[in-house]
Amino acid sequence: MSPVPDFVVAIREKIGSDHPLWLPAVTAVVRRGDEVLLVKRSDNGRWTPVTGIVDPGEEPAVAAAREVLEETGVRARVDRLASTAAHPEIVHANGDRAAYLDLTFACTWLEGDAHVADDESSEVRWWPLASLPPMTDLMLGRIEAATSDECEARFVAPEGQDDVAPPVLLAPYAPVLGVDACPAGWVGVVLDPDRRASVFVAATITELVGLVREAHDIAVVAVDIPIGLPDTSGRLADAEARRVLVGKSSSVFSTPVRAALEAPSYEAGRAANLAATDGRTSVSAQAYALREKVLQVDDWVRGRPGVEVIEVHPEVSFARMAGSPILARKKDPDGVRARREALAAHGIVAPPWFRGAGFGEDDLLDACAVAWTAVRHSHGVSESFPEVPEVFSDGIPAAIWA
Numbered sequence: 001m002s003p004v005p006d007f008v009v010a011i012r013e014k015i016g017s018d019h020p021l022w023l024p025a026v027t028a029v030v031r032r033g034d035e036v037l038l039v040k041r042s043d044n045g046r047w048t049p050v051t052g053i054v055d056p057g058e059e060p061a062v063a064a065a066r067e068v069l070e071e072t073g074v075r076a077r078v079d080r081l082a083s084t085a086a087h088p089e090i091v092h093a094n095g096d097r098a099a100y101l102d103l104t105f106a107c108t109w110l111e112g113d114a115h116v117a118d119d120e121s122s123e124v125r126w127w128p129l130a131s132l133p134p135m136t137d138l139m140l141g142r143i144e145a146a147t148s149d150e151c152e153a154r155f156v157a158p159e160g161q162d163d164v165a166p167p168v169l170l171a172p173y174a175p176v177l178g179v180d181a182c183p184a185g186w187v188g189v190v191l192d193p194d195r196r197a198s199v200f201v202a203a204t205i206t207e208l209v210g211l212v213r214e215a216h217d218i219a220v221v222a223v224d225i226p227i228g229l230p231d232t233s234g235r236l237a238d239a240e241a242r243r244v245l246v247g248k249s250s251s252v253f254s255t256p257v258r259a260a261l262e263a264p265s266y267e268a269g270r271a272a273n274l275a276a277t278d279g280r281t282s283v284s285a286q287a288y289a290l291r292e293k294v295l296q297v298d299d300w301v302r303g304r305p306g307v308e309v310i311e312v313h314p315e316v317s318f319a320r321m322a323g324s325p326i327l328a329r330k331k332d333p334d335g336v337r338a339r340r341e342a343l344a345a346h347g348i349v350a351p352p353w354f355r356g357a358g359f360g361e362d363d364l365l366d367a368c369a370v371a372w373t374a375v376r377h378s379h380g381v382s383e384s385f386p387e388v389p390e391v392f393s394d395g396i397p398a399a400i401w402a
Contacts, residue, residue, distance in 0.1 A: 004096075005053050017095045024054040025087065025100040027139075028064040029146035030076045032109035034129050036143060039071055039121035043093050047133045049143060053100075064105045072124045074112040082106045082146035083154040087138070106146035167321070169347035171195045172378045174219040177212055178371025179205065180314065181225060181293050184358030189367040190216050191375055195347050197368060201358050205293075205300050209307070220308050222374035224366055225290070225297045226255040227311040228390065228398025232276050233257075237400040240385035241316050244402075248325040251315045256283045258394070261291045301396060312373045314366035316385070316402040318342055321372065330362040339365045348372060373401055 011021065028050040030037040038047045052067035054060050061078040068076045087100040114124045127133060129147060132140070145154045171193050179188045185203035190212055192198075198215075202208035205223070212218060228235070235255050242249035260273035266288050273283045301309055319325040321342040328335035343350050343365070350368045353361040376382040382401045389399035 005055060007056055008053065012096065018097065020089055020097040020099055023098055023100050024060065025051060025102050026054060026060050026064040026067060027051045027102055027104040027142050028068045028076065028107050029082065029104060029143050030068055030074060030107040030109055031147060032126060035126040036129055036147070037072060037074060037109065037114055038125065038127050038133070040123035042120055042122050047135050048139045060103045061105060064107065068107065071118055071120055072114045073117045074114050075110045076107040077110050079106045079108055081153040083142060085156060104142040104146055167346050170375050170379055172219065172375045174378070175216040176220040176371055176374035176378055177209070177218045177222070178312070178367045178369070178374055179208065179221065179223045180363050180367040180370060181290070182359035182363040187359040187363050187367050188212055189364070189371045190218065191348065191371045192216070197348060197351050197371070199351050199364065205297050209305065218307060220310065220374040220378050222310050222312040222370045222377065222401070223297055224312055224314055224370050226294055227297060227301055227309065228392060228396040229258040229261065229298060229394055230255060231257055231393050234281060235398050236386040236390055237311070237398050241313050241400045244316055244319060244385065245325045247327050248315055252313060253284055253287045254281065256287050260288070261294055302394065310374070310377055310401045311399065312370040312402065313400050314369040316400060317369040317373045320402045321346055321369070330365065331360070336361055336365065339369070343368050343372065346372060377401055
């Protein structure tokens with residue numbers, strides 16, 4: 001039996017031996033107790049685990065088991081993928097040049113007496129793992145990977161990747177709720193201890209939380225709305241959130257004073273804000289437009305809802321997820337994609353969105369980001385802006401959490 005597969009011979013007939021081939025290959029590290037099965041190669045006299053080339057269309061694990069049987073007469077079970085690596089180019093005795101993508105598999109002996117079963121090796125034997133014969137570092141590394149207790153395959157990571165730690169995937173101990181305002185009123189996303197997301201919609205914050213509580217015993221409610229209203233000035237929370245959102249600071253509006261929000265019209269609200277701040281600050285139309293929802297949450301929080309409630313700004317949360325502010329607009333396709341990717345990197349699969357749901361896709365993703373901060377808060381690792389929340393005359397701590 002030729003050690004060169006027929007398909008390689010056919011390729012060589014067409015291109016010659018001087019052109020390097022890139023081929024998929026397997027290494028089968030077969031273990032029997034504290035011993036490992038090795039073959040002494042006929043071409044160079046080196047001891048190695050069983051190796052071979054994957055045939056076209058063949059599954060690599062199947063190839064590993066086949067090579068073990070063909071070369072040693074042993075039937076082995078393939079247990080797991082132990083490592084992947086690019087093998088340096090080799091010039092074989094016949095002049096063929098080839099490089100290999102090696103997949104090393106950890107295997108277990110099932111049956112069969114090990115013996116030389118083809119002409120690829122001159123000797124086959126079981127070696128104690130504690131006293132292996134002289135071998136290359138490459139082969140010793142494959143044996144070490146296959147005989148370790150690791151569950152995941154080893155691989156060579158892209159350069160610089162090890163310098164960046166992967167995000168910590170947190171799951172709440174109990175369900176948490178992230179809430180964002182939307183055309184229908186409020187959209188809420190519950191994250192449960194398995195990080196599964198479920199969506200709820202209601203006209204008022206009280207109705208939304210009541211609806212959620214029918215299915216979940218929530219530990220934290222995080223809301224994208226100002227909580228803790230100032231009396232005579234702006235809030236540190238808004239100012240510090242803007243400093244975090246470099247290039248995106250306009251997404252944080254200044255919270256009007258309580259008297260301005262309670263005013264019956266925009267003109268009266270502007271006048272009330274100017275009067276309360278000694279003429280320093282007016283009120284934007286955007287901020288005043290949210291007065292109904294701000295006062296709705298204010299009334300709900302002051303009524304002691306029986307659950308911890310925090311204020312969250314989704315853009316600050318996304319900035320913390322992504323490592324910097326996401327500058328793409330949240331309603332644009334690029335912005336939607338970037339926000340979904342940021343959530344996914346932290347283990348949160350945002351639910352699908354469909355038209356007519358009463359909320360926009362941006363509202364849904366904002367609620368997911370707010371829920372992510374609620375998870376962090378439940379673990380005691382969320383950040384407060386400012387570090388020490390302000391307290392105004394309403395007695396409610398005012399801070400944006402991320």
